[in-house]
Each structure stands twice: as C-alpha cells, then as structure tokens.
Amino acid sequence: MxxxxxxxxxxxxxxxxxxxxxxxxxxxxxxxxxxxxxxxxELEQACAGLPGxxxxxxxxGRDEQAVAALSAELLARLGAPHAVVHNAGITLDALHxxxxxxxxxxxxxxxxxxxxxxxxxxxxxxxxxxxxxxxxMSSVTGIKGNSGQTAYAATKAAMIGxxxxxxxxxxxxxxxxxxxxxxxxxxxxxxxxxxxxxxxIRKTIPLKRFGQPEEVAGAVSWLVSDDSAYMxxxxxxxxxxxxA
Ligand code: NDP
Numbered sequence: 001m002x003x004x005x006x007x008x009x010x011x012x013x014x015x016x017x018x019x020x021x022x023x024x025x026x027x028x029x030x031x032x033x034x035x036x037x038x039x040x041x042e043l044e045q046a047c048a049g050l051p052g053x054x055x056x057x058x059x060x061g062r063d064e065q066a067v068a069a070l071s072a073e074l075l076a077r078l079g080a081p082h083a084v085v086h087n088a089g090i091t092l093d094a095l096h097x098x099x100x101x102x103x104x105x106x107x108x109x110x111x112x113x114x115x116x117x118x119x120x121x122x123x124x125x126x127x128x129x130x131x132x133x134x135x136x137m138s139s140v141t142g143i144k145g146n147s148g149q150t151a152y153a154a155t156k157a158a159m160i161g162x163x164x165x166x167x168x169x170x171x172x173x174x175x176x177x178x179x180x181x182x183x184x185x186x187x188x189x190x191x192x193x194x195x196x197x198x199x200x201i202r203k204t205i206p207l208k209r210f211g212q213p214e215e216v217a218g219a220v221s222w223l224v225s226d227d228s229a230y231m232x233x234x235x236x237x238x239x240x241x242x243x244a
Contacts, residue, residue: 021047123170130174131173171232181237
C-alpha cells in the first residue's frame with residue numbers, strides 16, 4: 001500500500017467508479033462528481049474495507065473556482081497527488097448540423113476545459129514533488145470517426161494532443177502523461193444508444209463483446225504504477241480490436 005493519493009475526476013459512476021475501487025487497493029483516492037451524491041456515498045461505503053482511504057467531493061470540473069477551491073484544500077491537507085486521472089466526461093451526441101451551441105460548449109467545458117483547470121492547480125505541486133503520472137480518459141472516437149460525435153471526438157482527440165505535448169514539457173520533472181482510449185465499455189453512457197444499434201456495433205468488434213469498466217480500471221492502475229515507468233506521451237487503445 002502506497003502512502004500517496006490519486007485524484008479521479010468523475011469517479012462516482014461507470015469507469016470512474018471501477019477505477020476508484022481498483023486504485024484503492026494500492027493508493028488513497030479522492031474522487032469528484034457533479035450530481036450523483038447517492039452513488040458517491042455508496043462508493044465510499046463499498047471501499048470502506050479496502051487498504052486505501054477513499055473520499056468523494058462534489059466538484060463541477062467546468063467551474064474553475066470550484067476546482068481551485070477543492071485543489072487548495074486537498075493540497076494543504078494531503079500534499080501533491082501522485083497521479084491525476086482525468087476521467088469525467090459526457091457525450092451529448094447529435095449530428096453536427098443539429099448540434100446546439102449550448103451542448104457543444106458543455107462538452108468542451110466538461111471533457112476538455114476542466115482538464116486545464118485541474119492541471120493549472122495540480123501540475124506545479126507534482127513537479128515540485130519530483131514526479132507522478134497523469135492519465136487522460138480519451139476514447140477510440142479520438143482516432144476513429146463516429147457519427148453524431150463531432151463535439152465528443154473533438155475533445156477526445158484534443159486530449160491526445162494535450163497529453164503528448166504535456167509529456168514533452170513534464171518529462172524532465174519525472175511526470176508521465178498518457179492517454180487511454182477505450183472503445184465501447186458497459187456503462188450508463190451506452191444506455192443512450194438504441195439497442196438495435198448496440199447489437200450491430202457488437203458484431204463489428206473482433207472480441208464480439210463490450211468492455212467492462214474493470215478492464216479499463218486495470219489499465220489505469222498499470223499506468224499510474226511503476227510497472228509503466230518508461231511509458232509517456234502514448235495512447236493505449238482498449239477497444240476489443242474495434243480500431244484494428
Ligand atoms: P458515466 O456517464 O458512467 O460517468 C461519468 C462520470 O463523470 C460520473 O461520475 C459523472 O458524475 C462525472 N461527471 C460528468 N460531468 C461532470 C462534471 N461537470 N464535473 C464532475 N464530474 C462530472 O461515464 P463513463 O464511465 O462511461 O465514462 C467515463 C469516461 O470514459 C468519460 O470521459 C468517457 O468519455 C470515457 N469513455 C467511455 C466509454 C464508454 O463506452 N463508456 C468509451 C470511451 C471513453 P455525475 O454522475 O455526478 O454527473
């Protein structure tokens with residue numbers, strides 16, 4: 001068990017929840033959420049027996065002041081984090097010509113601008129600490145087009161650009177920055193896709209199944225550990241072969 005902490009944004013449900021549970025076997029974990037108080041409370045209880053401490057905080061990543069306030073409190077109490085997992089994300093799918101301005105900006109703010117706000121607060125303390133790991137939860141949609149997802153794809157491709165560039169800027173401080181690109185993973189995000197569309201998609205996946213949140217969590221656990229110590233600026237695709 002490590003005496004350090006990791007931030008997981010959007011940790012109350014889905015991939016974030018599985019990641020919190022996986023990481024808490026080895027690390028102390030702080031996770032954020034926006035609306036899901038009930039799920040957050042349940043997750044804290046579910047993690048009570050694990051070696052790491054787990055605490056959830058309401059913090060809308062789109063709100064720069066809220067991110068700054070929570071960061072200041074955590075840094076003062078816990079010091080610099082060992083790792084940051086930028087996981088919070090939304091889709092708000094629509095064909096590009098039907099995309100509303102409001103939803104376009106909501107996706108940019110949630111999936112991309114929040115990363116900037118968190119990084120502005122946490123990277124410098126991590127540099128001073130002498131190292132760490134940043135993991136961005138991008139998507140296979142960042143490298144492979146998907147109808148209805150121009151806004152989502154723009155943010156997920158941007159995450160790849162941000163992480164590659166950051167890895168060059170932060171390598172000499174011992175901070176590694178990598179992107180995970182999951183394909184279709186069984187979470188509530190998939191509930192928004194019609195059943196017949198989902199069954200058609202499943203047939204196009206070489207492994208013939210959707211991924212499980214725990215399978216993504218295992219990759220995050222590896223990326224924050226010393227087992228991946230020589231890997232930075234890379235994209236790791238976890239999509240059952242969809243983009244092969
Ligand atoms: P879920 O919808 O299941 O969970 C999203 C999480 O993000 C929730 O904890 C939610 O909290 C949180 N969140 C959303 N908006 C905000 C916000 N403004 N501030 C703070 N937290 C927020 O999503 P998934 O688990 O499926 O996806 C997690 C990540 O993985 C996303 O970035 C997604 O793009 C990516 N991904 C998912 C894939 C999939 O197939 N599921 C495939 C590829 C990538 P709350 O409930 O409180 O709103």
